[in-house]
């Protein structure tokens with residue numbers, strides 16, 4: 619689909635405004651134990667982990683398109699856990715910083731969906747009340763935007779957010795916020811770095827415990843037909 623340049627421009631402006639407003643909120647302190655990996659987007663301190671899949675969404679290096687793909691291609695997806703957190707790592711090409719230095723634009727990496735009871739009859743329907751596609755059966759949606767904040771005409775560094783919300787059966791929307799984490803938080807639960815994107819999700823936020831099993835899906839931005847899915851057991 620070719621998007622009208624003015625529409626594209628408008629979306630960017632609106633996203634910019636949204637970020638400007640949202641990034642103003644103060645970071646909330648995390649009272650949980652610190653994550654065992656440093657959340658910094660560097661993969662070297664990962665030792666024991668599982669590979670969820672080797673290509674997230676679409677392989678954009680194979681896309682023939684004009685203008686060329688200017689988004690972030692999500693690649694290998696890894697996970698691990700300890701007593702407190704589920705750790706996720708998505709390798710990226712280019713890195714968020716590289717793309718940001720090039721374009722100075724906001725973007726969204728995509729969405730994660732968690733079906734915490736592995737039952738497609740509970741949780742989201744195929745579409746929400748606004749008609750947007752979701753992943754049926756999911757109880758939790760995690761939105762992954764990247765961009766910048768601006769205050770008094772000064773732009774921040776390139777930021778990454780995870781915005782975790784629960785499906786509401788009456789509104790039929792993911793509109794119950796569980797947690798919003800920002801890479802600019804002190805002791806962040808989300809970060810981007812030279813290898814990609816790293817996140818620590820609290821097991822208590824996900825409502826899963828040791829031995830528990832759930833399904834994780836990832837919807838890479840713009841790759842509408844390439845949803846990855848895997849089941850994860852908390853060890």
Ligand SMILES: [Ca+2]
Pocket residue numbers: 673674675676677678691692693838
């Ligand atoms: Ca990809």
Ligand SMILES: [Ca+2]
Pocket residue numbers: 733734735736737738739740741742755756757
């Ligand atoms: Ca479900």
